[in-house]
Amino acid sequence: MSSELEKHWDPKLEEELLELWRREGIYRFNPRSRRPLFLIDTPPPYPSGRPWHIGAAAHYSQIDMIARTARMMGYEVYFPIGIDRNGLPVEIYTERVRGVSIRDVPRERFLELCRETLDQLEAEMIALMRRMGLSGDFDNYYRTDSEEYRALTQATFIELWNRGLIYSATRPNNYCWECGTTIADAEIEYEERPAKLVYIKFKVEEDESDLIIATTRPELLAACQAVIVNPGDERYTHLHWKHAIVPIYSRRVEIIPHPAARPEFGTGAVMICSYGDYTDVLLFRELGLKEIVAINQEGKMTEAAGKYAGMRIEEAREAIIRDLEEMGLVVKVEEIMHRTPVCERSKTPIEIIPMEDYYLKQLEFAEILKEKSAFMKFHPERHRKLLIDWIDSLKIDWPISRRRYYGTEIPIWYCERCGEPHLPPAGRYYRPWIEDPPFERCKKCGHDRFIGETRTFDTWMDSSISPLFITKYSRDERFFRRAYPVAIRPQGKDIVRTWLYYTILRCYQLTGKMPFKHVWISGTGLDEKGEKMSKSKGNVIDPAPIIEKYGADRFRFWCAQESSLGEDFRISEERIANAGKFITKFLNIARYVSLFPRPRRAVLTPTDRWILAELAETARKCYEGYRDFNFFIPATAIRNFAWNIFADHYIEMSKQRAYGRGFSKSEQRAAWYTLHESLRTILLLLAPITPFITDYIWRKLYSKKSIHLERFPKVRWSRAYTKYTNTIIEFNSMVWRMKKERGLSLRDPIEVEIPRELKPFKRDLVAMHNIVVR
Numbered sequence: 150m151s152s153e154l155e156k157h158w159d160p161k162l163e164e165e166l167l168e169l170w171r172r173e174g175i176y177r178f179n180p181r182s183r184r185p186l187f188l189i190d191t192p193p194p195y196p197s198g199r200p201w202h203i204g205a206a207a208h209y210s211q212i213d214m215i216a217r218t219a220r221m222m223g224y225e226v227y228f229p230i231g232i233d234r235n236g237l238p239v240e241i242y243t244e245r246v247r248g249v250s251i252r253d254v255p256r257e258r259f260l261e262l263c264r265e266t267l268d269q270l271e272a273e274m275i276a277l278m279r280r281m282g283l284s285g286d287f288d289n290y291y292r293t294d295s296e297e298y299r300a301l302t303q304a305t306f307i308e309l310w311n312r313g314l315i316y317s318a319t320r321p322n323n324y325c326w327e328c329g330t331t332i333a334d335a336e337i338e339y340e341e342r343p344a345k346l347v348y349i350k351f352k353v354e355e356d357e358s359d360l361i362i363a364t365t366r367p368e369l370l371a372a373c374q375a376v377i378v379n380p381g382d383e384r385y386t387h388l389h390w391k392h393a394i395v396p397i398y399s400r401r402v403e404i405i406p407h408p409a410a411r412p413e414f415g416t417g418a419v420m421i422c423s424y425g426d427y428t429d430v431l432l433f434r435e436l437g438l439k440e441i442v443a444i445n446q447e448g449k450m451t452e453a454a455g456k457y458a459g460m461r462i463e464e465a466r467e468a469i470i471r472d473l474e475e476m477g478l479v480v481k482v483e484e485i486m487h488r489t490p491v492c493e494r495s496k497t498p499i500e501i502i503p504m505e506d507y508y509l510k511q512l513e514f515a516e517i518l519k520e521k522s523a524f525m526k527f528h529p530e531r532h533r534k535l536l537i538d539w540i541d542s543l544k545i546d547w548p549i550s551r552r553r554y555y556g557t558e559i560p561i562w563y564c565e566r567c568g569e570p571h572l573p574p575a576g577r578y579y580r581p582w583i584e585d586p587p588f589e590r591c592k593k594c595g596h597d598r599f600i601g602e603t604r605t606f607d608t609w610m611d612s613s614i615s616p617l618f619i620t621k622y623s624r625d626e627r628f629f630r631r632a633y634p635v636a637i638r639p640q641g642k643d644i645v646r647t648w649l650y651y652t653i654l655r656c657y658q659l660t661g662k663m664p665f666k667h668v669w670i671s672g673t674g675l676d677e678k679g680e681k682m683s684k685s686k687g688n689v690i691d692p693a694p695i696i697e698k699y700g701a702d703r704f705r706f707w708c709a710q711e712s713s714l715g716e717d718f719r720i721s722e723e724r725i726a727n728a729g730k731f732i733t734k735f736l737n738i739a740r741y742v743s744l745f746p747r748p749r750r751a752v753l754t755p756t757d758r759w760i761l762a763e764l765a766e767t768a769r770k771c772y773e774g775y776r777d778f779n780f781f782i783p784a785t786a787i788r789n790f791a792w793n794i795f796a797d798h799y800i801e802m803s804k805q806r807a808y809g810r811g812f813s814k815s816e817q818r819a820a821w822y823t824l825h826e827s828l829r830t831i832l833l834l835l836a837p838i839t840p841f842i843t844d845y846i847w848r849k850l851y852s853k854k855s856i857h858l859e860r861f862p863k864v865r866w867s868r869a870y871t872k873y874t875n876t877i878i879e880f881n882s883m884v885w886r887m888k889k890e891r892g893l894s895l896r897d898p899i900e901v902e903i904p905r906e907l908k909p910f911k912r913d914l915v916a917m918h919n920i921v922v923r
């Protein structure tokens with residue numbers, strides 16, 4: 150680099166700095182440092198397609214600001230970079246881009262294809278994260294599908310199993326037939342979808358009268374085991390405990406008064422089937438009904454459905470409506486919008502099907518988790534509610550087994566003869582579906598052959614132990630004791646009920662402690678109109694070309710000043726370009742200051758004291774924002790100070806003095822001193838947000854070493870002079886306006902009265918505006 154500052158901020162300069170940082174190793178974590186540790190439980194991003202969401206790029210830029218803030222506060226910061234590589238989206242993406250189906254390819258081969266796909270997506274992601282200036286540990290980045298990581302997931306499972314927190318049960322559970330697996334509550338989304346509400350005539354056995362029942366799921370008639378009516382619903386009091394005959398299947402079922410029936414829905418009489426929704430599950434249990442499985446794992450009707458067996462659910466629904474109409478049993482069909490639970494990934498409506506799964510106990514931990522979570526500080530505080538509401542809404546334990554391939558294997562072998570489950574010792578990575586068991590004989594019956602488990606874990610079983618992985622839990626006890634709980638968990642609002650909740654559950658179960666001191670929750674990146682970005686809407690923005698065009702600092706400055714922490718934010722190229730104008734302005738300010746030498750000390754004038762007072766006030770605001778890791782506050786405070794006050798007013802007021810026109814040497818030195826003091830302070834205050842341009846200017850003007858090895862400055866100037874700010878700005882603006890109205894140039898002389906209050910600044914104001922003193 151040459152010694153003069155460039156006129157324009159060229160993103161190419163950022164690439165030179167990246168190379169310099171890499172060579173100097175300035176962000177390297179020293180685990181033996183005497184400084185207090187600050188570990189960031191970085192969310193390992195999930196490569197599931199391209200391009201990477203620009204909102205995620207903004208999110209990671211802000212997480213980097215957390216790391217840089219903590220370094221400048223004097224902490225030894227560990228900012229790990231991980232990639233989450235387990236789970237369904239990768240399988241689906243692989244099937245799509247490789248044109249294969251998981252069911253037609255041998256498991257080993259399919260896993261290979263997934264790995265290849267992941268490697269490619271991961272390389273693009275890592276390159277972008279580096280380019281954005283993330284000061285993380287890229288040399289040791291971790292993968293959740295590595296042997297080391299998966300061995301830890303398995304070890305924690307074995308530990309919880311031995312403590313009796315895991316059990317197997319056949320239970321009606323959320324099931325996505327499209328994805329072929331059990332789905333946790335947290336993976337369900339609700340969508341308003343059109344549905345047909347069919348009013349069907351049942352016969353009442355005792356008096357042969359008609360009972361009309363409305364349902365959106367007529368294909369579940371095969372599984373209807375009761376009818377309920379609200380006990381207070383007088384239309385049906387005479388039918389309590391009588392019997393209805395299910396059409397087509399001619400089964401008699403009881404008519405039961407139960408408060409779960411809502412009189413205002415349909416006709417107020419409701420059929421209870423195994424299983425239309427979760428209310429059905431609860432009622433089957435409560436009323437002791439015998440379940441009938443009418444839908445299988447492929448999403449087809451079973452033998453229990455009679456002539457509809459083998460049909461797809463929707464096909465069967467249409468067929469049964471036709472048949473009922475022919476039999477004269479349909480009173481009417483209403484088109485309604487129905488709140489439908491769908492699989493988060495494939496958007497397929499969820500079915501509730503009894504499945505055998507492993508469960509991790511969670512309900513019995515709800516109270517203690519709420520109690521303990523009170524000790525974690527939330528940024529912003531209001532997002533704590535997202536976690537508490539989710540804990541309060543839990544109804545079942547967490548089903549953790551998945552019938553998928555690309556995940557961590559459940560480490561169990563079963564005795565071929567008696568079925569007894571055998572778990573291996575914790576410590577290494579096991580693949581029971583392909584490996585020989587590490588045991589000779591069944592501990593129960595002595596048989597010597599075993600069958601390996603083929604299922605994998607829910608991917609949140611892996612990602613929920615990230616704080617344990619990065620603190621070397623069960624691998625380096627000394628480091629773990631120093632590093633856990635970690636300082637902060639930064640994450641998006643959309644994964645509170647999954648990543649945040651599962652992490653505190655699992656880590657509490659394993660360590661008895663909450664895993665973090667701070668929880669930082671950012672909002673969601675939306676498009677210009679405030680809508681979610683999605684490929685189907687065509688409003689996706691690829692972050693890579695944006696960052697290449699504008700540079701990382703413009704992008705980072707934009708995302709810091711776009712919205713306050715925790716709020717959703719809007720993304721468009723125009724907004725980024727606009728916010729980026731500050732970077733150009735800032736470089737121009739620095740170029741001007743760099744024209745003058747920097748004296749070590751000076752005798753300050755009132756004008757200098759005034760701008761340093763404003764600077765002190767700006768620093769105070771910045772620190773308030775930095776302590777809350779809310780970068781909106783420093784970004785807007787610095788922009789306002791540097792552009793609207795320092796450049797517009799102070800530089801103009803002190804210009805003649807800085808050039809020595811009509812002022813003493815001492816007064817000139819005071820201007821030089823103040824210009825540099827202001828610029829140096831702003832550089833340091835801005836360094837976590839725009840690490841490139843600040844380091845570039847710093848090295849040109851102030852040091853051979855990087856600004857990123859510095860601490861935040863202690864600003865000691867009195868803030869008393871800030872009382873003049875409004876009057877100064879008003880006076881200057883008035884003079885500029887007057888000159889403009891009279892067609893005068895800024896240097897033309899003008900006659901104007903300086904307000905009494907501004908007498909201390911008189912000489913600078915006279916010189917600035919060329920005021921004719923009478």
Ligand SMILES: [Zn+2]
Nearest residue numbers: 325328492495
């Ligand atoms: Zn699905």
Ligand SMILES: [Zn+2]
Nearest residue numbers: 564567591594
């Ligand atoms: Zn056995």
